Amino acid sequence: MNAIHNPMLANQLTSVKLLINGEFVDSKTTEWQDIVNPATQEVLGKVPFATTEEINAAIASAQNAFASWSQTPIQARMRIMLKLQELIRIHAKEIAKVLTAEQGKTLADAEGDIQRGLEVVEHACSIGTLQMGEYVEGVARGVDSYTLQQPLGVCAGITPFNFPAMIPLWMFPMAIVCGNTFVLKPSEQDPLSTMMLVELALQAGVPAGVLNVVHGGKEVVDLLCTHNDIKAISFVGSTAVGTHVYNLAGQHGKRVQSMMGAKNHAVIMPDANKQQTLNALVGAAFGAAGQRCMALSVAVMVGETKNWLAEFVEKAKTLSVNAGHEPNTDVGPVISPRAKARVIDLINSGVEQGAQLLLDGRDVQVKGYEQGNFVGPTIFSQVSTDMRIYKEEVFGPVLAVICVDTLEEAIALVNANPFGNGVGLFTQSGATARTFQHQINIGQVGINIPIPVPVPFFSFTGSRGSKLGDLGPYGKQAVQFYTQTKTITSRWFEDSQDSGKVNTTINLG
Ligand code: NAD
Numbered sequence: 001m002n003a004i005h006n007p008m009l010a011n012q013l014t015s016v017k018l019l020i021n022g023e024f025v026d027s028k029t030t031e032w033q034d035i036v037n038p039a040t041q042e043v044l045g046k047v048p049f050a051t052t053e054e055i056n057a058a059i060a061s062a063q064n065a066f067a068s069w070s071q072t073p074i075q076a077r078m079r080i081m082l083k084l085q086e087l088i089r090i091h092a093k094e095i096a097k098v099l100t101a102e103q104g105k106t107l108a109d110a111e112g113d114i115q116r117g118l119e120v121v122e123h124a125c126s127i128g129t130l131q132m133g134e135y136v137e138g139v140a141r142g143v144d145s146y147t148l149q150q151p152l153g154v155c156a157g158i159t160p161f162n163f164p165a166m167i168p169l170w171m172f173p174m175a176i177v178c179g180n181t182f183v184l185k186p187s188e189q190d191p192l193s194t195m196m197l198v199e200l201a202l203q204a205g206v207p208a209g210v211l212n213v214v215h216g217g218k219e220v221v222d223l224l225c226t227h228n229d230i231k232a233i234s235f236v237g238s239t240a241v242g243t244h245v246y247n248l249a250g251q252h253g254k255r256v257q258s259m260m261g262a263k264n265h266a267v268i269m270p271d272a273n274k275q276q277t278l279n280a281l282v283g284a285a286f287g288a289a290g291q292r293c294m295a296l297s298v299a300v301m302v303g304e305t306k307n308w309l310a311e312f313v314e315k316a317k318t319l320s321v322n323a324g325h326e327p328n329t330d331v332g333p334v335i336s337p338r339a340k341a342r343v344i345d346l347i348n349s350g351v352e353q354g355a356q357l358l359l360d361g362r363d364v365q366v367k368g369y370e371q372g373n374f375v376g377p378t379i380f381s382q383v384s385t386d387m388r389i390y391k392e393e394v395f396g397p398v399l400a401v402i403c404v405d406t407l408e409e410a411i412a413l414v415n416a417n418p419f420g421n422g423v424g425l426f427t428q429s430g431a432t433a434r435t436f437q438h439q440i441n442i443g444q445v446g447i448n449i450p451i452p453v454p455v456p457f458f459s460f461t462g463s464r465g466s467k468l469g470d471l472g473p474y475g476k477q478a479v480q481f482y483t484q485t486k487t488i489t490s491r492w493f494e495d496s497q498d499s500g501k502v503n504t505t506i507n508l509g
Contacts (some may be wrong), residue, residue, distance in 0.1 A: 016215060038103070049188070076205070080205040102192050108210065114226040116163075124174055149484075158454065170478075174482060176210055257481055294453055296424070298417075343395070354382070425446070
């Protein structure tokens, strides 16, 4: 088994490398950013903001590699994915430790982050059937029609900080297994675990130039969105940046998928299984410190379920706030002091705007980790839709509760919110569930499932302010996104066939 560079074991601070044309290289930039452990403020390494020359070199290397990679037989591409899934499985625990150190989430959650990405790599191993075209024999006399799904060229991916394993794995495995080459721009806040996965991709046999990595922020992203040789951009991150990326790359003729921010609701009906529901709500609202794009932000309590609130608050109080690597931690730190300040500001705004603070996580102290970016579980009731705490994505362990009288009111409330990423319904009634799934305008719907992230055979979706672009990451939609459909209509003449008469109509027959 080959080792990978483990920044936690290195005896000096890691300077994160760029990956250009199969080589891990040091950036020549003068601009660097520290990678900081959110529980301790310990500096784990530094990440370069790549220069224009370096970004151009990465794109040029991907462009050169495309000619040969796109001609590589599909089974050979698939076998690299088979090897990659094996290597990720072997190194998962080691990568999870690094992920927890740089991102803050618990070790169990870090392993889940890797596992969900690994499932996409497993799915990429089915590319032979996924990329299969369609064929209809006899669309006219002696004429057949069929489609080819051909790769686009160089594609690029821009990823957020909250899933440094899963989201890069949503992107580059599907893009390259379809025959494209790729330039990845990971989050500058936690690129260490992403780089371990990239190293495994090279070990698995991804040839030089097929996968490249550049680091940085807005300047790198804008160059990727405007470069002539890039054909498609996959973006995951906030709505503000995702809208900018969608517009800029779209103006430059690229195919774009932009998966963006969220404000996820759960609707709780009086006939729901009370204990199962309360447990699910606590986990979905406060797990991963609320830093999931599918985290629960708003509980819509229908009818008498408002009487469940006191019990709900007691359950939330039992969660342990601590560093992610400590055993039994439920809620780790948020990513940065800036992120913590933003969450606190939003909690303050909720108080100022008149919501009732049932549980206050602002002053939580964690023994031994006094410098950590911790916010404890926070619950507001009497929230109204004009409050900032309702309108803005908090991205912290904060839940707003709104009480309504009927299912119809709940559906109208959820559908009026500008975001459309995820929603959950808790009920024991099939009829209620069916009405809800039909009428709700949200990409991912869970029925008695608090965080309904689709498995990789389906695609991650989203509607309204949570997604721009028609096709989502992974699943069948990813194959459509990363390929161009070509339709062939063909007729073959027997040598013995006489020339017919000239036909000036469009009738194929
Ligand atoms: P972010 O938008 O700040 O950053 C995402 C990426 O964009 C990073 O690689 C970053 O370097 C780059 N970037 C930042 N500012 C930029 C700018 N001005 N111009 C161009 N590029 C820029 O997001 P984040 O804070 O890293 O991640 C959290 C966000 O991601 C949340 O809003 C969350 O809901 C969202 N998210 C969405 C999904 C989804 O599938 N819908 C999944 C995960 C996270």
